[in-house]
Amino acid sequence: MSADLALSCPMPxxxxxxxxxxxxxxxxxxxxxxxxxxxxxxxxxxxAERHDSAVVPLGGQRLAxxxxxxxxxxxxxxxxxxxxxxxxxxxxxLAMAGAKPLYLSAGFILEEGLALDELRRxxxxxxxxxxxxxxxxxxxxxxxxxxxxxxxxxINTSGVGxxxxxxxxxxxxxxxxxxVLVSGDVGRHGIAVLxxxxxxxxxxxxxxxxxxxAPLVExxxxxxxxxxxxxxxxxxxxATALNEIALDAGVGLVVDEPAVxxxxxxxxxxELLGLDPLYVACEGRMVAFVPEPQxxxxxxxxxxxxxxxxxxxxxxxxxxxxxxxxxxxxLGGQRLLDLLSGEQLPRIC
Amino acid sequence: MRYVEEYRGADEARRYARALxxxxxxxxxxxxxxxxxTHAIVRFGIxxxxxxxxxxxxxxxCPVCVTPVEMLDKALAIASRPGVVFCSFxxxxxxxxxxxxxxxxxxxxxxxRIVYSPxxxxxxxxxxxxxxxxxxxxxxxxxxxxxxxxxxxxxxxGLRNFSLLVAHVLVPPAMxxxxxxxxxxxxxxxxxxxxxxxxxxxxxxxxxxxxxVPIVVTGFEPLDLLxxxxxxxAQLESGRATVExxxxxxxxxxxxxxxxxxxxxxxxxxxxxxxxxGPIAASGLGLRAAFxxxxxxxxxxxxxxxxREDAGCQSGLVLQGRLKPPECPAFGTRxxxxxxxxxxxxxSEGACAAYYRYRxxxxxxxxxxx
Amino acid sequence: xxxxxxxxxxxxxxGPLRMGRVAFGGVTKDVCxxxxxxxxxxxxxxxxxxxxxxxxxxxxxRRVFAYLExxxxxxxxxxxxxx
Numbered sequence: 001m002s003a004d005l006a007l008s009c010p011m012p013x014x015x016x017x018x019x020x021x022x023x024x025x026x027x028x029x030x031x032x033x034x035x036x037x038x039x040x041x042x043x044x045x046x047x048a049e050r051h052d053s054a055v056v057p058l059g060g061q062r063l064a065x066x067x068x069x070x071x072x073x074x075x076x077x078x079x080x081x082x083x084x085x086x087x088x089x090x091x092x093x094l095a096m097a098g099a100k101p102l103y104l105s106a107g108f109i110l111e112e113g114l115a116l117d118e119l120r121r122x123x124x125x126x127x128x129x130x131x132x133x134x135x136x137x138x139x140x141x142x143x144x145x146x147x148x149x150x151x152x153x154x155i156n157t158s159g160v161g162x163x164x165x166x167x168x169x170x171x172x173x174x175x176x177x178x179x180v181l182v183s184g185d186v187g188r189h190g191i192a193v194l195x196x197x198x199x200x201x202x203x204x205x206x207x208x209x210x211x212x213x214a215p216l217v218e219x220x221x222x223x224x225x226x227x228x229x230x231x232x233x234x235x236x237x238x239a240t241a242l243n244e245i246a247l248d249a250g251v252g253l254v255v256d257e258p259a260v261x262x263x264x265x266x267x268x269x270x271e272l273l274g275l276d277p278l279y280v281a282c283e284g285r286m287v288a289f290v291p292e293p294q295x296x297x298x299x300x301x302x303x304x305x306x307x308x309x310x311x312x313x314x315x316x317x318x319x320x321x322x323x324x325x326x327x328x329x330x331l332g333g334q335r336l337l338d339l340l341s342g343e344q345l346p347r348i349c
Numbered sequence: 350m351r352y353v354e355e356y357r358g359a360d361e362a363r364r365y366a367r368a369l370x371x372x373x374x375x376x377x378x379x380x381x382x383x384x385x386x387t388h389a390i391v392r393f394g395i396x397x398x399x400x401x402x403x404x405x406x407x408x409x410x411c412p413v414c415v416t417p418v419e420m421l422d423k424a425l426a427i428a429s430r431p432g433v434v435f436c437s438f439x440x441x442x443x444x445x446x447x448x449x450x451x452x453x454x455x456x457x458x459x460x461x462r463i464v465y466s467p468x469x470x471x472x473x474x475x476x477x478x479x480x481x482x483x484x485x486x487x488x489x490x491x492x493x494x495x496x497x498x499x500x501x502x503x504x505x506x507g508l509r510n511f512s513l514l515v516a517h518v519l520v521p522p523a524m525x526x527x528x529x530x531x532x533x534x535x536x537x538x539x540x541x542x543x544x545x546x547x548x549x550x551x552x553x554x555x556x557x558x559x560x561x562v563p564i565v566v567t568g569f570e571p572l573d574l575l576x577x578x579x580x581x582x583a584q585l586e587s588g589r590a591t592v593e594x595x596x597x598x599x600x601x602x603x604x605x606x607x608x609x610x611x612x613x614x615x616x617x618x619x620x621x622x623x624x625x626x627g628p629i630a631a632s633g634l635g636l637r638a639a640f641x642x643x644x645x646x647x648x649x650x651x652x653x654x655x656x657r658e659d660a661g662c663q664s665g666l667v668l669q670g671r672l673k674p675p676e677c678p679a680f681g682t683r684x685x686x687x688x689x690x691x692x693x694x695x696x697s698e699g700a701c702a703a704y705y706r707y708r709x710x711x712x713x714x715x716x717x718x719x
Numbered sequence: 720x721x722x723x724x725x726x727x728x729x730x731x732x733x734g735p736l737r738m739g740r741v742a743f744g745g746v747t748k749d750v751c752x753x754x755x756x757x758x759x760x761x762x763x764x765x766x767x768x769x770x771x772x773x774x775x776x777x778x779x780x781r782r783v784f785a786y787l788e789x790x791x792x793x794x795x796x797x798x799x800x801x802x
Contacts, residue, residue: 020456028687195746199436199464199473203740203747268350268744271724272766273465274439331362331571333394338706341686342452345439346463348722348768349384349412349488350744352725352763352775361787368790385721438768466769468751488768491721494754495768502736543721546765546773569723572783579790597779599723599765605773608754 022342027236029342031244050248051170052231053097055163062163064099066090069156075122077193079208082155083122085283087129087137088212089234090159095214096230096286098169098221099161101133106140107156112147122153133212135159164221173228174249178317179295181288183216183302184209184310185261186238187280191269200273200346206265211284216307220288223301229289232282236340239278239325241287242315243339247323255315255337258330274347278327279340289317352598356570357393365575366398369582377585378404378534379578380527380670382520383541384411384699385569391703393571403582406534406670407700409523409626410541412487412516413440414668414692414699417622420516421446423651424485427514428454428461430649434477436470437485439463444695467499467513474503474511483645486513491543493517493634494608497615500636500643512645515635518621520544521552522632526623527669528560535670537581539567539574542596547612549604553592561590568596615640624692625668664691667700674704681705723767725775728752728760741766 022029039048046054053066070086080088087104094101106126110119130137192208194200213232220227229249233241238260246253262270262277270277284307290298295313302308325337381387387407390396396405409415425446428435435451442451442463455461460480464470467484474482486496496513503511520541527533540553545566553564563584567577577595584590594600612634621633636644645651662679666672674680674693684690686702693699724743731739737752741764750764755771758764764771 018456021452032687199462199469203749204745206746263745264350265745268742268746271350271353272722272743272746272748274722329392329394330357331359331393331395331398333397335391335394336706342443345442346465347440348438348465348492349440350725351727352780353744356783361784364787368787372790383721466751468769489721491723491767491772494772495751495770498736498751498753498770505735541721543723543765543767543772546723572787576783576786579786583790595783597782598776599773599779601773605754607756608772611754 020342027240027340027342031339049170051097052093053099053161055097055099064094064097064161064163065158066093066097067156067158068093069154071151071154072193073151074193074196075118075153077196077208078205079192080210080283081122081125082153083125084129084210086155086157087126087133087135088210088283090157091133091135092213092232092284092286094159094161095212095217096169096232097161097163098167098217098227098230099163100218101135101159101161101214103138104130104135104157104159106137108140108142109150109154110142110144111150111152112144114152119153129212133214167221169227169230171229171245171248174245174251174289174317175228175291176251176317176319177292178228178289179292179313180242180253180255180315180317181290181295181298181302182233182238182260182312182314183213183286183288183308184284185263185266186233186282186285187262187266187270187277189283190237190280191266194273194346195269202269204265206263206269209282209284211307213284213286213307216286216302216305219301219305220298223297225290225298225301226294227288227290227298230286232286234283235281237277237279237281238285238287239276239337240339242325242337243323245287245289246325250320250322252318252320252322253315253325254318255325255327257327259312259314261310261312275344278337279344353570356568356572358572362395362398362571362575365572365579369403369575369579370400372579372586373400373402373582374586376402376404377536377582378406379537379539379581380406380408380535381539381567381574382408382410382524383539383544384414385543386410386539386541386567386574387700387703389569389571389574391706395571395574398575399578403578406673407667407703408527408670409623409668410489410520411699412489412492412518413444413695414664415518415523415623415625416441416444416487416516416692417624418446419622423646424451424514425449425454426651427483427645427649428459429457430481432481434460434462434473434480434482435485436462436464436473436482438487441485441487444692445689467496468502471499471502471508471511474508475506478510480510482511483649484511484513486515486517489518489520489541489544490547490612491541493616494547494605494611497611500640501611501615503643504640509642512643512648513636514645515616517616517634518623519618519632519634521556522629523623523626525556526626526629528556528562530669532671535562537563537585538565539577539581540564542566542568542573542600545596545600545604547605547608550592550594550600550602557590557592563590564592566592566594566596566600568599625665662690664693664701667693674701677701721767723765723772725763726750726766728758728762728764728771730760731758741771
């Protein structure tokens with residue numbers, strides 16, 4: 001046995017000169033991309049707020065304005081498709097700013113060769129989803145690109161809504177001592193999409209949580225619950241949303257792992273694929289930051305609504321260090337709930 | 350989930366922790382060989398439950414960390430070929446070869462796909478007869494039977510457009526290399542439970558005897574690990590050095606004989622280079638001549654290129670248990686999961702990444718702030 | 720290394736390649752059972768990369784708790800006890 005041990009390790013791939021998939025994964029690289037390129041060059045104050053929607057004044061009212069593009073593979077998954085996602089996602093971004101969603105635009109980039117039938121199904125789902133959310137799709141655009149230039153179908157939806165009277169929800173309002181609530185079990189959407197992906201498929205599809213959060217938010221405000229901040233837990237899941245808020249609000253968070261609701265199917269799939277459910281995407285879940293005296297009332301309102309039936313209190317806000325989200329494990333140990341480096345990949349090892 | 354949840358009980362974990370407290374009389378250093386165990390230890394905060402006299406070292410039990418750069422370069426070369434569908438477990442996609450990883454090959458237009466099982470890659474080969482489907486067969490004795498079956502089935506079904514790039518490695522020779530190396534720091538081993546479900550426990554007897562070291566075959570849930578640690582420390586405290594089985598619900602002494610028969614039919618034992626350790630004789634598996642037509646390395650005639658070294662990366666020492674991740678000067682500063690200097694920081698199970706992600710706030714480097 | 724998850728065998732089909740459906744806390748997956756010829760529906764198996772690699776022995780499964788009783792992992796700390 002040789003005692004000369006080779007200590008070779010290749011150089012990293014740290015400085016990227018081209019866009020990587022991980023730049024869109026909702027993790028640390030994506031945050032860097034936003035900071036280095038977009039926030040640097042577009043200097044509108046409303047953009048620097050880094051909220052799900054911009055809130056801008058318009059004729060004595062406050063207007064919430066947001067845009068989002070949708071690329072998902074496969075385009076149809078248990079519980080929804082790219083069209084329902086495009087409506088709900090944008091509606092949810094408006095709701096997270098405390099706004100009542102009103103109007104959407106829809107832009108389509110179609111790849112030559114896409115089946116018209118499929119497009120019809122997607123558009124019909126969008127119409128249906130918009131009807132359910134009480135929003136109107138009032139303008140749109142279509143572009144067709146050569147075969148191979150787009151993955152079948154990309155959708156962009158922008159939306160506007162009116163911020164509710166006297167409402168101000170924003171990371172800035174998050175205060176040490178606030179409680180952290182989640183509106184239901186986490187990770188369904190990401191597992192639903194994986195569960196029908198070739199090479200990873202399950203026989204029992206997990207159904208996506210894809211839904212509009214607007215009614216849930218409205219119920220909170222109608223009941224007079226004081227809400228400091230809302231964030232839907234989409235790309236990168238609950239853990240990523242919590243990290244963003246902690247960084248933007250300049251606070252720390254302590255999360256109680258056993259308190260985070262995870263459905264048995266999602267838990268099983270995550271064990272099998274070596275994923276952490278806290279980082280798996282949702283499309284109909286949010287975290288709410290409320291002052292301690294409001295917790296009971298907020299949970300009452302949430303669980304009364306079918307969308308919030310699984311709502312739970314999962315943690316609290318601390319003084320810091322700013323941006324540090326720590327997790328109390330079920331054994332009583334502690335670990336850091338960090339921003340991921342790129343997308344979470346299924347693993348076997 | 351049955352056989353999972355009941356091994357994650359906080360009360361039992363605390364009772365194990367107290368039992369360890371009253372058992373231990375002096376400092377002991379144990380190495381858990383398997384990356385899956387490293388993962389569980391940090392994920393559940395098990396090391397925080399241990400008495401201060403017990404130190405855990407994280408061994409070379411992560412295929413992501415030990416697959417050498419020349420093997421990765423072969424994978425990258427094959428994945429870049431037109432007409433190839435390159436299938437891999439998700440684990441290998443971010444591991445750097447020479448200047449690139451599989452994700453960047455994918456970004457550049459290569460058809461790289463994540464699968465859950467080598468059988469999924471085989472199914473792709475059946476569905477895409479005009480493409481060459483290659484599966485990156487990494488991993489230890491646990492994973493090798495799955496890959497063996499895939500290639501065996503390919504031959505049975507006459508699928509000529511399927512091949513394996515084989516990088517399988519064997520655990521006992523690596524454990525011996527660590528035991529024989531100068532400056533050995535571990536007093537006892539937690540052996541990898543799932544490797545032993547396949548291979549059984551016999552290979553460890555000579556190691557325990559020759560090096561006077563207790564070896565406890567251990568499972569992956571918190572209570573498994575705590576019991577394994579307790580059994581190992583109990584041996585050390587009483588001066589014994591034998592092979593014991595903590596993971597009795599899955600591991601038989603003789604292992605899984607039908608999996609072993611398949612391994613013997615498809616693979617032969619070959620020398621392998623380990624990243625961070627170097628060449629180890631008889632420490633890997635390669636396809637037998639009867640399966641040469643399904644050997645991707647031969648099929649695509651990939652010539653290996655050497656990797657560029659980073660002098661700042663001490664992952665070799667980490668893999669041998671001679672350095673704990675936070676002891677490395679680059680840890681958390683020059684070397685993070687976003688800018689990894691070595692595979693131990695890339696792998697989700699790599700000792701460095703596990704420390705960084707879960708325990709960073711206990712190390713001197715502050716959390717990143719915008 | 721080697722993520723292995725216990726699941727319950729729901730059905731098994733013998734053929735050139737023994738396959739079966741295995742349930743993992745609410746999701747089921749097709750798994751190769753070739754390496755666990757002794758496993759039948761109702762048994763639990765450890766699954767890795769699409770293959771059952773071992774049948775879970777219920778007797779062995781209790782040992783973690785039996786051992787804990789044996790070593791006196793009681794609720795009060797016993798000073799200076801070592802075996």
